[in-house]
Amino acid sequence: MSKNSKDTAGLTLAERIEGSLNGFFGRNKKTLIVVALIVVVGLATLGIVLSVSQNNLQEQFNEIDQLEASYVELQAMGSDNEAYQETYDELVASLTDLAGKGSKYPSQKAEYLLGMIAFQDEAYQKAIDSFLSVYSNADGSYLGSLALANAAAAAEELGNDSLALEYYTKIIDEFGFTAAESPKALFGQARLQEKSGNTELAKATFQQLADQFPTSEFAKLAINRVALL
Known part of the structure; x- marks a missing residue:
């Protein structure tokens, strides 16, 4: 039996494992140090990237707040104001730039405001x-249900009732009755069903609106429509 065998024969399993690990760390000390440095640098870099990303997103939130305020000011200004066109052009340019920066809320809100501006300009397809x-x-x-409701309104302005009905239906199908636009969507459905001559379905939809949202302003209109059908 070798001397090493004699030395280790009386050791416990834990002691033998500890000895093996010490030997491994001793032989690979430089490699382990390099790996540790790489991990530390990687974590530091990830922290910097996340910090920069968070800062950029916060800047975008601040920007959309300012742009939304500018949008409100533009509506109050009126197109006959001398500064209107310059303010309009600057706002559209800034909104377009922000809308192209990704899919986070600030970019979505910028795109939504561009849609509102296009609607007011009667550029309904663009909206x-x-x-x-x-x-x-x-x-x-x-924003999804709100955008669909406005898309439906724009489609109606284009005279495309079937497309408008599709968008109103999507609100109910995808958002149920929890969306703020749900009463409006049901009313839009019923109104377009009635317009197309589908009276019984329109009556049922008006009644569903009245039952589901009894305190809604649309419910009152729906009850009146049911009485007339």
């Missing part, structure tokens, strides 16, 4: 494009 872009990136947030 629909913006609203649908918001809807596709909203991931179930309130």
Whole structure:
């Protein structure tokens, strides 16, 4: 039996494992130090990236707050104001720039405001494009249902009732009765069903609206419509 065998024969399993680990660390000390440094640098870099990303996102939130305030000011200004066109151009340029910076809330809100501006300019197809872009990136947030409701209104302005009905239906199908736009969506459905001659379905939808949202302003209108059908 070798001397090493004699030395280790009386050791416990834990002692033998500890000896093996010490030997491993001794033989690979430099490699382990390098690996540790790489891990530390990697974590530090990740922390910097996350910090920069968070700062950028906060800047975008601040920016959209300012742009939304500018949008409100523009509505109050009126198109006959001498500064209107310059303010309009600057706002649209800033909103377009922010809308192109990703799919986070500030970018979605910027795209939504572009849709609102296009709607007011009677550029209804452009408005629909913006609203649908918001809807596709909203991931179930309130902006999604809001954008669909506005897309439906723009489709009606274009005379495309079937498309408007599709958007109103999407609100109910995808958001149920929890969205703030749900009463409006049901009313829009019923109104367009009645317009297309589908009286019985329209009556049922008006009644569903009255039953589901009895305190809504749309419910009162729905009850009146049911009485007339």
